[in-house]
Amino acid sequence: MTALFALLLSTPAFAGGEAELKIPALQGSFMGMTGHNLLLIGLFICLLGIGFGLVQYSQIRKLPVHKSMLEISELIYETCKTYLLTQIKFIALLWSFIALVIIAYFKYLATPQMSWPEVIVILLFSIIGILGSVAVAWFGIRINTFANSRTAFASLGGKPFPTMEIPLKAGMSIGMLLISVELVLMLAILLFVPGDAAGRCFIGFAIGESLGAAALRIAGGIFTKIADIGSDLMKIVFKIKEDDARNPGVIADCVGDNAGDSVGPTADGFETYGVTGVALITFILLAVKDPAIQVSLLVWIFVMRVGMIVTSAASYWINGLWAKAKYGAAAKFDFEVPLTTLVWLTSIVSIVMTYVLSYVLIGNLPDHLWCKLSTIITCGTLAGALIPELVKAFTSTNSGHVREVVTASKEGGASLNIISGIVAGYFSAYWMGLTIVALMGAAYYVSTFGLAGFMDAPAIFSFGLVAFGFLGMGPVTIAVDSYGPVTDNAQSVYELSTIETIPGIEAEIQKDFGFKPDFEEAKMFLEENDGAGNTFKATAKPVLIGTAVVGATTLIFSIIQVLNGKFGVLKVVEGLSIINPLFLLGLITGGAIIFWFSGAACQAVATGAYRAVEFIKQNIKLDAGAEKASVEDSKKVVEICTQYAQKGMFNIFLAVFFSTLAFACLNHFFFIGYLISIAVFGLYQAIFMANAGGAWDNAKKLVETELKAKGTELHDACVVGDTVGDPFKDTSSVAMNPVIKFTTLFGLLAVELAIGLNPVTAHIAALVFFLVSTVFVWRSFYGMRIPTVETK
Numbered sequence: 001m002t003a004l005f006a007l008l009l010s011t012p013a014f015a016g017g018e019a020e021l022k023i024p025a026l027q028g029s030f031m032g033m034t035g036h037n038l039l040l041i042g043l044f045i046c047l048l049g050i051g052f053g054l055v056q057y058s059q060i061r062k063l064p065v066h067k068s069m070l071e072i073s074e075l076i077y078e079t080c081k082t083y084l085l086t087q088i089k090f091i092a093l094l095w096s097f098i099a100l101v102i103i104a105y106f107k108y109l110a111t112p113q114m115s116w117p118e119v120i121v122i123l124l125f126s127i128i129g130i131l132g133s134v135a136v137a138w139f140g141i142r143i144n145t146f147a148n149s150r151t152a153f154a155s156l157g158g159k160p161f162p163t164m165e166i167p168l169k170a171g172m173s174i175g176m177l178l179i180s181v182e183l184v185l186m187l188a189i190l191l192f193v194p195g196d197a198a199g200r201c202f203i204g205f206a207i208g209e210s211l212g213a214a215a216l217r218i219a220g221g222i223f224t225k226i227a228d229i230g231s232d233l234m235k236i237v238f239k240i241k242e243d244d245a246r247n248p249g250v251i252a253d254c255v256g257d258n259a260g261d262s263v264g265p266t267a268d269g270f271e272t273y274g275v276t277g278v279a280l281i282t283f284i285l286l287a288v289k290d291p292a293i294q295v296s297l298l299v300w301i302f303v304m305r306v307g308m309i310v311t312s313a314a315s316y317w318i319n320g321l322w323a324k325a326k327y328g329a330a331a332k333f334d335f336e337v338p339l340t341t342l343v344w345l346t347s348i349v350s351i352v353m354t355y356v357l358s359y360v361l362i363g364n365l366p367d368h369l370w371c372k373l374s375t376i377i378t379c380g381t382l383a384g385a386l387i388p389e390l391v392k393a394f395t396s397t398n399s400g401h402v403r404e405v406v407t408a409s410k411e412g413g414a415s416l417n418i419i420s421g422i423v424a425g426y427f428s429a430y431w432m433g434l435t436i437v438a439l440m441g442a443a444y445y446v447s448t449f450g451l452a453g454f455m456d457a458p459a460i461f462s463f464g465l466v467a468f469g470f471l472g473m474g475p476v477t478i479a480v481d482s483y484g485p486v487t488d489n490a491q492s493v494y495e496l497s498t499i500e501t502i503p504g505i506e507a508e509i510q511k512d513f514g515f516k517p518d519f520e521e522a523k524m525f526l527e528e529n530d531g532a533g534n535t536f537k538a539t540a541k542p543v544l545i546g547t548a549v550v551g552a553t554t555l556i557f558s559i560i561q562v563l564n565g566k567f568g569v570l571k572v573v574e575g576l577s578i579i580n581p582l583f584l585l586g587l588i589t590g591g592a593i594i595f596w597f598s599g600a601a602c603q604a605v606a607t608g609a610y611r612a613v614e615f616i617k618q619n620i621k622l623d624a625g626a627e628k629a630s631v632e633d634s635k636k637v638v639e640i641c642t643q644y645a646q647k648g649m650f651n652i653f654l655a656v657f658f659s660t661l662a663f664a665c666l667n668h669f670f671f672i673g674y675l676i677s678i679a680v681f682g683l684y685q686a687i688f689m690a691n692a693g694g695a696w697d698n699a700k701k702l703v704e705t706e707l708k709a710k711g712t713e714l715h716d717a718c719v720v721g722d723t724v725g726d727p728f729k730d731t732s733s734v735a736m737n738p739v740i741k742f743t744t745l746f747g748l749l750a751v752e753l754a755i756g757l758n759p760v761t762a763h764i765a766a767l768v769f770f771l772v773s774t775v776f777v778w779r780s781f782y783g784m785r786i787p788t789v790e791t792k
Helices: 002-006 035-061 067-109 117-159 161-193 197-235 249-287 292-325 336-362 369-395 400-447 458-471 472-496 505-513 520-565 569-575 583-619 631-666 668-705 713-755 759-784
Strands: none
Touching: 002 505, 002 631, 035 117, 035 161, 035 292, 067 117, 067 249, 067 400, 067 472, 067 631, 067 713, 117 161, 117 197, 117 472, 117 520, 117 583, 117 713, 161 197, 161 249, 161 336, 161 472, 161 520, 197 249, 197 583, 197 631, 197 713, 249 292, 249 472, 249 583, 249 631, 249 713, 292 336, 336 520, 369 400, 369 520, 369 668, 369 713, 400 458, 400 520, 400 668, 458 520, 472 520, 472 713, 472 759, 505 668, 505 759, 520 569, 520 668, 520 713, 583 631, 583 668, 583 713, 583 759, 631 668, 631 713, 668 713, 668 759, 713 759
16 A cells, blocks of 8 residues: 555655655665565564464453353443544544645645645555554454453452453553554555655654544543543442442443543554654654665664564563463462563563664674664663653552552541642652653763764764663553553453342353352452552553653754754754743743643543533432443443543644644744643653552552452542542543644644744734634633532
């Protein structure tokens, strides 16, 4: 398909930005073959990675499960499918805004202007990027809804190991397929599209996957927390158990676990790996002048990316053998240990692979460049292992901070619970910020040893490689993140199936499946495993937001290169000085946008949750004869969640879209300050909100599992804290990543559009775009307010 699209291109690329980039012929000698042929082997390995994911999928699907649990998981899937189809239509609407800008700039404002076939190629590849995000998200919900019921059923066997093994297998399936599909698409562009057309394909692809990720991540985050809060508050209001089958909010909560914690992160991960790759390609082609070194670095980067598939698969296999030997027959174990071991094992194997492949592929480059670049990547790979450890220090059920939240709640109720969680979030941002600075600083230090002889701005390249290293454990990072929604759903599926109340169920399971079920142990395994899932969902968030921030520096460099070509280096250096008031004002403006975005996402959750709680209170049936909520009532709660998710997403996306255009048209130096600011403010805001939310979540889990205090005032206080943390950790914080990357990537196009206009036209456009953005900012708050109830 990519080759067919490329045939439409006949004129040379236009002057300006990524779309002008020309990929050199991938010749040279690498391991006795040309770069092109080596990457063809890499493409075959990626196809094997897709096969690995599909085999895991098939194995999970064939696992035994009782029909009562299977019915629930299939209901969740069908509802998720309806939600995702609705979101696809919504993304198509949002894409139309992006398409108008692409057409306006590339067809009419660029110098020279593109032909229609060239513009169509960018539009087509933006659609491919969206479809890639949607496809991996769809795969994620399908395998997760297979795995949730199988995990719930496996817990009945009396051993905890299967309740860990199945969610991890599902997560690894998603991780391997996601990375492999993304690499197949990018390698297809690199290998089969003519070099002078590849830039247009990459920019379209990156914009499309950024749009898909932003929409699915933000809308999914709003949806899941409306449902979660609506479901959780019923435990306090009616004193009912977790995931009570009579609560019509529980099915919506299960759908939300997939919409927010599976669909969103999967699309987000797909976009993260794609945009980071595009950023590095862009840098190499813009900053490295020697074509031979360009080819060497391009081949090296992509072989390293293929290598992560091999190292992750090998690490997963080794870790699986070790975990099964140690815990397969155990009556009890800490679910976090095998996951932690997998992360560290993959990190170590990845670092070794980095040095070995670098030596083999670019060992011939002068000044030991292979060793320096490998060391820089290692800084990022270490971050990918160290950051989860720091996250666990603030969010794990074994964490002192989480236990302090519980202790504070015993005497201070919900008030001190919330304050203690906020403290944990603030401290986590401090330590993680310093860790990221230290590792980026180390990468910068290495870049001072001779890299300037090969490229412009070597420090920027080193930061891009740190982001690359962050993602070096790709499939495993996605796997431990995807572990959480399965464990969360498994607990819900168990309760919703009401399997314990089915007449003759013990004899039926003994006859059909060959074992006697242990219901009490099963519930405990699922509770504890959900705590581990909460922790590892939290560990992936700072890794993804870290790549957004570090990778944004590489994309900002692309914008600076465009400005250098337009205005000259000296003028640009002067404009980016801190004493330039426009640049300084841009730095301040970015913070305002981040805080608006955080509030707007939480506002959508608050109003939607209000409506959901209102409906559930009016329709929940708790009389003696009621066993389950009606499917119609459950679907109504899902409808409420979808309505407010789309309304919130529409307002937020268009406010971001028009703000980006407005600030780019106002002044390019102001805009670069703005981009830097949203990256820095976004980093700390996201870490704070994510880890505060994680601490509240697992404090509640500790009360439920270790203290066994469900239904007490202590539990009520922790539930309140958890509902505060819900939009923190799963709505506002996680959406920072795609918002930062989309703004920076779309900003590259917006700046090129703006500098092509005369100053008066640009400033008028800036004012118009800003006024339009304020309409959607107003709608995101005042148009989403909870209605005032008149009191008599």
